[in-house]
Amino acid sequence: MTRRQAAALAALAVILLVGLAPEQPREISGRWRMLESGAGRSLEERRFRGSGAGFDRNFLVFLEALRQSAPPGTTGVAILGPPPEGPHRYLASYHLAPVPVLTSPRRVPPKWIPVSYGPPPPGWRVFAPLPGGAMLEPAL
Amino acid sequence: MSEWIESVAAVEAVLFAAALAGFFGARALLPRGRAFFAERLSWGLALGLALLAAAAALSASSGARPGRWVPVLLGIGAIAAGALLPRPVERGAAVESAPARPLVTGILILLCGAGVLLYCLRALTEPMWSNDYVAIWGFKGKTIWAEGAIPERLFSWPSLAYAHPEYPLGLPLLYAGIAGARGAFDDHAMAVLFPYLQIATLLALYGWLRRRGASGATALAAAAAIACFSSLYSGFLVGMAEVPLSFALLLFGAALADALDRTDDGAVRRVTLAAALLACLKNEGLFAILLALVGLGVARLRGRRIPASVATAAALPGLIVFLAHRLAFGRPPMRDFDFGRLAPSRWGALPALAAEAFAAAARIAVRSWPLLAAVALLILIGRRVETGDRLLALAAGLLAAYLLVPILSVAGPRWLVDTTLARVTAALAPLLAAGIGVRIRR
Numbered sequence: 001m002t003r004r005q006a007a008a009l010a011a012l013a014v015i016l017l018v019g020l021a022p023e024q025p026r027e028i029s030g031r032w033r034m035l036e037s038g039a040g041r042s043l044e045e046r047r048f049r050g051s052g053a054g055f056d057r058n059f060l061v062f063l064e065a066l067r068q069s070a071p072p073g074t075t076g077v078a079i080l081g082p083p084p085e086g087p088h089r090y091l092a093s094y095h096l097a098p099v100p101v102l103t104s105p106r107r108v109p110p111k112w113i114p115v116s117y118g119p120p121p122p123g124w125r126v127f128a129p130l131p132g133g134a135m136l137e138p139a140l
Numbered sequence: 141m142s143e144w145i146e147s148v149a150a151v152e153a154v155l156f157a158a159a160l161a162g163f164f165g166a167r168a169l170l171p172r173g174r175a176f177f178a179e180r181l182s183w184g185l186a187l188g189l190a191l192l193a194a195a196a197a198l199s200a201s202s203g204a205r206p207g208r209w210v211p212v213l214l215g216i217g218a219i220a221a222g223a224l225l226p227r228p229v230e231r232g233a234a235v236e237s238a239p240a241r242p243l244v245t246g247i248l249i250l251l252c253g254a255g256v257l258l259y260c261l262r263a264l265t266e267p268m269w270s271n272d273y274v275a276i277w278g279f280k281g282k283t284i285w286a287e288g289a290i291p292e293r294l295f296s297w298p299s300l301a302y303a304h305p306e307y308p309l310g311l312p313l314l315y316a317g318i319a320g321a322r323g324a325f326d327d328h329a330m331a332v333l334f335p336y337l338q339i340a341t342l343l344a345l346y347g348w349l350r351r352r353g354a355s356g357a358t359a360l361a362a363a364a365a366i367a368c369f370s371s372l373y374s375g376f377l378v379g380m381a382e383v384p385l386s387f388a389l390l391l392f393g394a395a396l397a398d399a400l401d402r403t404d405d406g407a408v409r410r411v412t413l414a415a416a417l418l419a420c421l422k423n424e425g426l427f428a429i430l431l432a433l434v435g436l437g438v439a440r441l442r443g444r445r446i447p448a449s450v451a452t453a454a455a456l457p458g459l460i461v462f463l464a465h466r467l468a469f470g471r472p473p474m475r476d477f478d479f480g481r482l483a484p485s486r487w488g489a490l491p492a493l494a495a496e497a498f499a500a501a502a503r504i505a506v507r508s509w510p511l512l513a514a515v516a517l518l519i520l521i522g523r524r525v526e527t528g529d530r531l532l533a534l535a536a537g538l539l540a541a542y543l544l545v546p547i548l549s550v551a552g553p554r555w556l557v558d559t560t561l562a563r564v565t566a567a568l569a570p571l572l573a574a575g576i577g578v579r580i581r582r
Contacts, residue, residue: 004521008580012361014514016251019368020258028258031265038266039142046144046328052269085302090275093303097279098287102299 055087062117062132063095069130070113076100078108080124081117081133088117114138147322147329148264154192154321155185155336158215162188165218168225169413171404178347179394183410185340186391186417189333191218192317193310193420196284199320200313205288206320228406237581240357248360252342255367260335262375267328273379276303281315282325295469305472308465310420311381327379334378341387341570342367348394349577351403352527362577372566381422386567388417389428392454393534393571396432397527399450408453416457424538424564429458431537435530476556477548490547497546497553504562515572522579531575535568 001009038046044064047053053060059082070077077096082088082103089103100112108114117133120126124136163184170176170183195211240248268278280303284290295305318333319325342363349359367373377383395410418425432454440446480486481493505512522528542564549556 007517007521008358008361011514011517012365014510015365016368018508018511018514019255019365019370022370022374028261031261034265035261039144042143043147043267043326043328047267050266050269052267052274087271087274090271090279090302093300094274094279094282097282098291100293100297105299 052091058132059088059091059117060095062130063092065130066115066133066135067096069128069135070096070099074099074113076102076109076112078105078112078114079103079117079133080108080114080121080136144328147324147326148332150322151318151326151329151332154318155188155333158188158192158211158321159185159336160188161191161215161218162186165191165222167222167227169228169406169410171228171230171406173230175351176347178343179351180347182340182344182347183391183413185336186387187218187413188215189314190413190417190420191215192321193313194317196313196317196320197290197309200284200288200290200316203289206285206316208321208323211317211321228404228409230404231402237353237355240355240360244357245360248357248364251364252360252367255364255369255373256335256339256342258368258370259338259373260332262370262373263331263334263378264328265375268331268379270376270379272381276307277311277381278315278327278379279303280309280312281319282327284309284312285316285319285325290468292469295472301473301475305469306423306474308420308422308425308461310417311384313420314384331378334373334383337383337387338367338373341390344387344390344394345570345574345577348390348574352397352578354577354581358577358580362573366570366573369566369569371562372569377563377566380563382563382567385418385422385425386570388414388421388425389538389567390570390574392418392428392432393531394574396450396454396534397530399453400446400530401527408447408449411450411453412457415454416461419458419461424542424567426458426462427541428534428538429454431534431541435533435537476550477545478550479548481548493547493553494544497543497557500546500554500557501543501561504557508562515576518576518580522576523581525579525581528575528577528579531571531578535572535575538568539565 034049038049041049048057048060048064066077077092077099079088079092079101080103082092084102084104089101092103093101102109102112114124114136115130115133116124116136120134120136123139125139126134127137128135159181163180165187166180166183169187170180191214192211195214196206198214199206199210268274280294283294290309294300294303314333315325315330318330322329345366346359346363349362350356354362372383372386392411392414395407395414398404398407399411415429418428433451436446436451436454481489519532542561543557546553546556546561
């Protein structure tokens with residue numbers, strides 16, 4: 001083996017070690033278990049157990065219930081409660097797509113469905129309860 | 141059979157059918173022969189995926205939900221084009237050197253296999269979940285698929301600015317195309333696309349290196365190093381544009397090198413397709429095309445004869461995609477960047493911003509020093525080979541751009557470097573491996 005080949009081999013070994021280093025056996029077995037246990041579940045359940053909903057799993061339950069209860073042809077959904085930007089907004093827009101979503105807008109656009117994640121804010125009352133929130137209507 | 145396995149099998153069937161149509165279509169891209177076979181498989185997947193995305197774009201622009209018929213028709217068109225277009229001819233015999241010893245071959249193939257299996261595990265553990273997938277790529281793909289249109293609000297509503305209206309639509313259209321052909325938007329099963337992209341990248345890398353004179357051991361070692369590179373093939377990047385971009389960058393670099401070296405008369409066609417893929421995937425793809433054009437211009441100034449067809453093939457697809465996006469969707473603001481900082485009156489602030497970007501990049505480099513040292517060693521022990529030097533120059537140019545662009549970041553150079561530099565740089569790995577491999581050869 002020439003010096004050049006030895007140097008190339010050493011460099012390759014370092015690259016492989018660095019590349020594979022984050023892969024701890026415990027992580028591999030954890031992923032395998034997750035894959036195995038998730039295979040028999042529905043897509044919604046797998047999504048609920050996954051990292052995407054990790055920041056607030058109850059929010060995904062709320063969104064799924066909202067998705068199932070929203071009437072066909074819904075113009076848009078305004079979710080009162082979560083901040084206007086950030087993971088709640090992104091997940092809601094993705095999960096309910098193609099229905100447009102706003103989180104905590106200054107005002108609810110006309111013909112949009114107002115819902116709250118958490119208790120209804122002042123000026124609104126519950127029209128239909130959802131897990132972790134509710135569909136709203138203006139309080140008279 | 142569980143719902144999940146059934147769904148993965150359905151997505152795999154879509155990808156396999158697309159790759160098969162692409163494989164026959166790629167007859168018009170590569171000459172006949174064993175030396176081109178691995179690359180043809182790879183280009184076949186690239187072409188097949190492009191057809192799926194194009195089918196979604198066609199359906200959506202005619203107001204129909206992406207379905208099965210348009211991709212089938214496009215697939216038939218690609219197969220017909222492959223059969224009817226004149227097959228490229230090799231201009232010089234492919235330089236294939238001796239294969240590796242069986243033991244070395246076995247070990248390196250095992251490493252490649254391990255890298256692919258580990259990536260399958262990372263990609264398929266759960267539905268695609270990373271922030272950028274949910275907020276940008278998956279959101280747009282699901283919207284286009286479900287609405288059967290590319291809604292104007294994606295580009296005009298200020299409340300959707302977080303989804304980056306200025307980004308190209310290639311990946312969302314691909315998601316919409318796969319979902320249309322599959323008949324459902326399943327963001328868990330669709331993750332299987334990413335190991336496919338990894339395998340196609342490895343085939344392109346191995347095939348190109350072997351054809352361009354690298355020994356079997358070198359080509360397989362490069363493929364093994366990339367297969368096991370978990371910074372690129374991570375669970376986090378599944379669903380995002382870096383993995384497809386890394387594949388397109390490799391195809392572009394390899395095709396451009398072939399076109400300049402005139403290895404065969406299909407190279408210019410390959411440059412065209414790869415440039416289109418780059419432009420459709422990410423703005424970094426347009427950067428790569430621009431850098432390549434600058435490189436071609438410099439070479440021409442230094443007296444090198446650069447065929448106009450090569451520069452046109454590189455430039456035209458990017459220009460068309462860029463203009464089509466502008467014409468169809470307007471000129472969405474790049475809200476992450478403040479180009480006003482380039483005004484002469486504000487030049488005084490640039491050195492401090494650059495220092496902040498470089499300091500943040502240096503912190504990442506320090507953490508990755510063993511990897512960077514290994515790459516530097518491989519570059520140093522390589523021989524000067526023009527083909528390899530070109531690929532390294534393209535990768536270096538892109539890295540320099542990634543280091544400089546953060547000085548325009550509205551959120552601050554440090555924020556942009558911390559959140560993006562590692563992943564966009566990781567996407568250069570296959571291109572870099574091709575450049576290094578062809579310089580080492582044995």
